[in-house]
Amino acid sequence: MKAKIVLLPGDGIGPEVTQAAKAAFDAIAQRFGHDFLISQALMGGAAIDATGEPLPAATLAACQEADAVFLGAVGGPKWDKSEKRPEQGLLAIRKALGLYANLRPAVTHPALYDASPIKADRLKDVDIMVARELTGGIYFGEKQEGSEAAWDRCAYSAEEIDRVLHQAARLARSRRGKVTMVDKANVLATSRLWRRRTEAVFAEHYPDLELEFLLVDAAAMHLLSRPASFDVLVTENLFGDILTDEAAMLVGSLGMLPSASLGDSGPGLFEPCHGSAPDIAGQDKANPFAAMLSAAMLLELGLGLGEEAQVLKDAVYACLEARQCTADLGGKLGTQGATAAVLARIL
Numbered sequence: 356m357k358a359k360i361v362l363l364p365g366d367g368i369g370p371e372v373t374q375a376a377k378a379a380f381d382a383i384a385q386r387f388g389h390d391f392l393i394s395q396a397l398m399g400g401a402a403i404d405a406t407g408e409p410l411p412a413a414t415l416a417a418c419q420e421a422d423a424v425f426l427g428a429v430g431g432p433k434w435d436k437s438e439k440r441p442e443q444g445l446l447a448i449r450k451a452l453g454l455y456a457n458l459r460p461a462v463t464h465p466a467l468y469d470a471s472p473i474k475a476d477r478l479k480d481v482d483i484m485v486a487r488e489l490t491g492g493i494y495f496g497e498k499q500e501g502s503e504a505a506w507d508r509c510a511y512s513a514e515e516i517d518r519v520l521h522q523a524a525r526l527a528r529s530r531r532g533k534v535t536m537v538d539k540a541n542v543l544a545t546s547r548l549w550r551r552r553t554e555a556v557f558a559e560h561y562p563d564l565e566l567e568f569l570l571v572d573a574a575a576m577h578l579l580s581r582p583a584s585f586d587v588l589v590t591e592n593l594f595g596d597i598l599t600d601e602a603a604m605l606v607g608s609l610g611m612l613p614s615a616s617l618g619d620s621g622p623g624l625f626e627p628c629h630g631s632a633p634d635i636a637g638q639d640k641a642n643p644f645a646a647m648l649s650a651a652m653l654l655e656l657g658l659g660l661g662e663e664a665q666v667l668k669d670a671v672y673a674c675l676e677a678r679q680c681t682a683d684l685g686g687k688l689g690t691q692g693a694t695a696a697v698l699a700r701i702l
C-alpha cells in the first residue's frame with residue numbers, strides 16, 4: 356500500500372526514539388512491499404527555535420495531508436521560561452486534528468516483572484486500555500497567570516464526554532466487557548457531569564457492559580493493588596495523563612507505553628506516552644520500545660495494517676524475552692542497539 360507518514364521528532368529524546376520508529380516503518384515496508392512516503396516536520400521547542408512557533412502552519416498543513424502522524428516528544432528546560440512553550444504545540448495539534456480520544460494500552464509481560472516496583476503476583480494478566488479524553492478539560496480552559504495568583508478553568512460539554520465514552524464502550528465490547536470511569540465527582544462539577552453522562556450513555560447503549568465508577572484518588576491506589584481487574588479505563592484529560600504514567604510502572608518503564616490519538620476522521624497521531632526526558636537526552640539511553648509500539652499502533656489503527664503491526668509488536672516482545680533492551684528495563688543495550696535488535700527480527 357502507499358501511505359504518507361509525517362514524523363514530528365520534537366525535542367530531547369524525541370528525535371532519538373522517532374529514528375527508531377522510522378527504522379521500524381522502513382523495515383515493515385521492505386518486508387511487506389509497502390510504499391511509505393515518510394517526511395519530517397518541525398514541532399515543539401525545535402520549531403520555536405527555527406520559526407518562533409511551537410506548531411508552524413506548514414507543519415499542521417503537512418499533518419492534515421498525511422495518512423498518519425508520528426510524534427516523538429516535545430519540551431525541555433531550554434523553553435521552560437519562554438513566552439511560547441513547546442507543549443502548546445502538542446495541545447494545538449491535538450485540537451486542530453480533532454483527536455479527542457487518546458488510547459494508552461498498559462500490558463504487562465512476564466519478562467518485565469522484575470523491572471516493575473510492584474510485586475509479580477499483582478502483574479499477572481494486566482491488560483488495561485486507558486481511553487483518555489484529549490481535547491477538553493483543564494488543559495484547554497481559559498487561564499490567567501499572575502505573580503500573586505493564577506487560575507485554570509476546567510470545562511466539559513456533554514458532547515465532549517459522550518464521544519469518548521462511546522469510544523471506550525466500543526473498545527470494551529471488543530475486549531473483556533468492563534469499563535471503569537474515573538472522576539472526582541465528590542468535589543468537581545465537571546466530574547458530576549461525567550458521571551451523569553456515563554450513567555445515561557451506558558444505560559441507553561451499552562447495558563451489556565460491566566460499569567464501575569472510581570474516584571481518581573482511590574483509582575490511583577486500585578491501579579497498584581488490583582491492576583488485573585481493570586479492562587477499559589475512561590477518564591478526563593488531566594486524570595488520564597497522570598494515571599497512565601502510573602500505569603507505566605506496572606509494565607516496567609515509562610519507556611514502554613505507546614499511545615494513539617484518534618478523532619472521527621482524518622489522520623491519527625501516534626506517540627509514546629513519555630516526554631522528552633532531558634535527563635537522558637543525547638546519550639543513547641532512551642528506551643525506543645514505546646515509540647516502536649506506537650509505530651505498531653499507527654500501522655494498525657492509522658493505516659489498517661493489522662498483520663504488519665503484529666509482526667512489529669512480536670519483534671519487540673521477542674527482544675524483551677531475550678533481554679535485548681535498555682537500562683530502564685535492566686538491559687545493557689543503548690537506544691540504537693535495542694532498535695537494531697527489533698529490526699533484525701523483522702527483516
Ligand SMILES: NC(=O)C1=CN([C@@H]2O[C@H](COP(=O)(O)OP(=O)(O)OC[C@H]3O[C@@H](n4cnc5c(N)ncnc54)[C@H](O)[C@@H]3O)[C@@H](O)[C@H]2O)C=CC1
Nearest residue numbers: 428429430431609610629630631632633634635641642683
Ligand atoms: N508527549 C510529550 O511530548 C510530553 C512532553 N513532556 C515534556 O517532557 C519534558 C520532561 O518531562 P518529565 O516530567 O521529565 O517527563 P519524561 O516523561 O520526559 O521523563 C520522566 C522520567 O522517565 C524517564 N523516561 C522517559 N522516557 C523514557 C524512555 N523512553 N526511556 C527511558 N527512560 C525514560 C526520564 O529519563 C525521566 O527520568 C517536559 O518539558 C515535559 O513538558 C512530558 C510528557 C509528555
Ligand SMILES: CC(C)CC(=O)C(=O)O
Nearest residue numbers: 442445446596628629630
Ligand atoms: C506534555 C503535555 C501537553 C501532555 C502530556 O504529558 C501527555 O500527553 O502525556
Ligand SMILES: [Mg+2]
Nearest residue numbers: 596597600628
Ligand atoms: Mg503525560
